[in-house]
Amino acid sequence: MIRAGVVGASGLAGGELIRLITQHPELELAFVGGSSSVGRRPAELHPNLRIDFGLTVQPVTEDIADQVDVVFLATPAPASAELAALLADRVPSVIDLSGAFRIRTPELHRRWYPKVDRSTELADRFVYGVPELVRDQLVDAPLISLPGCYATAITLGLAPLTLELGLDLRTVLVDGKSGSSGGGLHLRTADLHPFRNNAITPYSPTGHRHAGEVADFLARAKSGSVGSLTMSAYGVPLVRGLLTSSYVFTDGTVDQRTLQRAYTRFYKGDRFVRVRRHDETLIPVPDPQAVLGSNYCDVTALHDEEGGRIVVLAALDNLVKGAAGQAVQAANIRFGLPEETGLTMQPVLPA
Template identity: 35%
Template sequence: MIKAAIVGGTGYTGGELLRLAAGHPQLSIEAVTSRQAAGTAVADWFPHLRGHSTLDFVESLPDGGRGLDVVFFATPHGTAMHQVRALLDSGVRVIDLSADFRLRDAQCFAQWYGQPHAAPELLAEAVYGLPEVAASDLATARLVACPGCYPTAVQLALLPLAEAGYLAQAPIIADCKSGVSGAGRSGKIPMLLAEAGENVKAYGVDGHRHSVEIEQEVTRHAGQAADITFTPHLMPMARGIHATVYATLKAPVADVQAVYAQRYTETPFVDVLPAGSHPETRSVRGTNVCRLAVHVTRPGRVTVLSVIDNLVKGASGQAIQAMNLMFGLDEAAGLTLPAALP
């Protein structure tokens, strides 16, 4: 049994980690921290976990985390980077769901996140934990940077073309829509039902933190600079991401559908739909699945539709998928439930 703890367990990603852990055959959550909720029962904070968790929130990890196998950080950016070094030195492996270790350049992190990086010496060691790319690296990783939700949906849409050398540098356009849970669980006026309901709104058009993460990783996959225009939108739904990704090919490809089907043949959580399909966010609600559909709109132009649950494949489910690979478990352990409909 893998002994784990969650730091920052009162948000949506913390709640999803607890929900998924409840159905995992080899994962035991030993502690969940929260300064604001310390002493409160987890099941009082998350009523849907009543009967599945008997833990109370604690202010900090007991004994500094010693004796644990892995710690998940479900905290805002700027927290994990101050605490990870001590855990690693104690032999505890870390999976960070925040952005603290996603970017390779400390100056780039400071520019986009408004603070200097507290552990720049760990950036090179951190494994960017997209399991469809990094399975072998995850097997030996001490520190994993769980990818962002938008970057996950966009990368999985572009990965087959990038790896095969078919992707032109530009134009690449990622037009993405997200449910309001992507903004976190704190009280924010734009997230109120009366504000977000019956409304669609773009944001971050002049520059979004996830844009630099997407470009960093697509550039790595393609072996050339990727010039991506990324525009996120807020949708009146609780969870889900729909990414419509427009790509230009260096030259026409005979069978783009086959390129995608072959690339994802052995990946349990990427489902390439039949040609001409239109995936829906509700088809992945509560699951760790990314569903893709490929459309060749004209010779040399491809539109890829990518849907994920932002809290599962875009965060907590992906973190557990990475953990499974880190500890030599079945990659799909605890993650095989179908979507909840309606």
């Protein structure tokens, strides 16, 4: 068995990691760590976890290296930067779910994460990216930085355009809509039920850090280029799930048939990316409710001939494919397991 530790056990992503790890046939939950919840059992922190795992939340020290083979950091970015520096070269694999090491370019990192002080040398050692796009780099990787939930959806949506078709994307405008769990458990007035319920909240209308990491990753991935990539983000009255709508303007010529073939070809054999036709089901897809509770990302690309643009839609569960599920997927690849191990659950509908 592969011994796994979860740090940030009291958070939403931490709870989801515990749920997935304890159902995984090859992972053993060996450590749960945190600061504010030291001494508490996972079942006290997460009402859905009634099982007694025989563990309580412990402070994180370098001694964790004797207890785990992989540690998942479901912690805020400043804490992840400190913990990664402590655990790198001690734990065989560190998988960080925060934004501490997502953006490689130092200037861009300082712009979007000004409060996250990290070592440039350490940041350069992290493998970043959606598993479907960097699979070979994850094998035996000691340090892995997972994309943000929005970034996962945007990148999976755009990758076939740049990496398969080699298009130069002159302008990409992203509209992102996410449920309340995307903000974690921080108490903010805008997230209180009287204000959040039945509301569409423009919490980041002129820019979002996840767009920065997508642009940084695609620039390093090469093939086609991306000129300007900007994003507006909105909170919607969901708990789980998000949808990104990317409006792409390119000087290249492409029609609907070419798009569909390119996306199908690019993701052939990828278990967790489902290339959809917008009108193939009883409800239009992609739709977050059609992926909830699963590690799937549903993607559709549409050619808007009249508007001279490509519309790319991507939906996922922000706590699974956008966080904990993708972390387990990366761990599976890292330790040579079948990629889908422990992640074969189907979406729940209605939810």
